[in-house]
């Protein structure tokens with residue numbers, strides 16, 4: 001695997017790798033909030049990503065292996081009740097937003113039950129879902145009734161052939177149907193694309209048009225070294241800067257839009273037509289300094305970073321029928337936070353990707 005070596009950029013200038021360190025502003029936030037979920041760099045944690053499964057119905061090459069995937073046994077997954085217990089506890093310490101992810105979260109039966117349980121937790125004011133959209137059309141009504149606020153659908157191409165090449169499965173028509181059903185619902189919808197050079201790098205303009213026609217934001221995520229095949233390198237990744245040049249050449253100048261919150265990972269821009277396009281430049285312009293996220297894996301491990309190499313198990317603590325011992329959960333969560341690094345360090349010469357791939361962590 002290349003370590004962002006500028007000498008292997010081919011004809012493409014490698015993006016500058018910025019180091020984002022926690023800022024003085026976040027330190028001030030800490031002092032004011034007094035939150036228990038504050039790390040040693042002063043970052044206050046308000047978001048939780050919850051993976052409900054590592055199973056997926058497609059096999060994106062930037063995420064999963066093509067064959068022989070060994071999924072967690074069903075018996076090791078946290079139940080919806082256990083997940084809701086954990087969220088209830090951490091909501092007492094400042095978690096306000098939950099994103100449900102996976103694997104493909106909609107492959108887990110009855111996901112609306114989890115949404116319903118989370119909706120009943122007073123302190124949680126935002127419940128979102130990230131999905132590949134394949135099963136969204138069938139489930140959108142149930143999710144909407146259960147109280148889901150937002151859905152992000154991954155859409156990397158509009159072409160069946162490219163979809164098959166990227167995800168090693170058929171199904172783009174199903175994804176588009178799911179998106180259209182979501183757009184017709186009351187939910188807020190965003191689209192996310194990951195661009196791999198020479199695979200879907202010619203699809204960028206069509207994707208922006210597709211989103212603009214539906215009046216929903218399109219966002220582009222840089223490919224990170226979290227693929228199961230270990231095939232990431234900085235020449236396969238198309239940087240946000242390169243995509244912005246491509247989009248501006250087609251649509252005209254992009255105007256930056258101020259971030260709604262400091263912790264929002266996407267930098268948004270407005271096209272001359274008014275359409276919003278966002279860029280999550282996690283590799284070329286890390287936003288670790290304003291990270292407010294914790295993660296819970298499907299089998300009940302908490303993680304402080306996508307790139308972390310350590311996990312803290314809370315599954316046993318959530319089993320007790322008599323109720324959760326908050327002080328024990330708190331001790332584990334605080335140990336996890338105390339170990340959080342200032343930044344992901346992808347650009348460091350000794351960087352090693354985590355042992356788990358994206359589908360096993362929860363993106």
Ligand code: SAM
Nearest residue numbers: 063102103104130131132154223224226358363
């Ligand atoms: N299956 C759902 C989906 O694809 O939307 C949810 C889980 S998926 C792991 C969440 C997000 O992670 C997707 O938007 C996907 O594009 C992104 N992702 C997967 N592998 C990635 C990688 N190596 N680098 C950056 N993003 C990745």
Ligand code: SF4
Nearest residue numbers: 056060063103132359
């Ligand atoms: Fe499945 Fe999402 Fe990973 Fe693609 S990115 S393989 S849809 S979990």
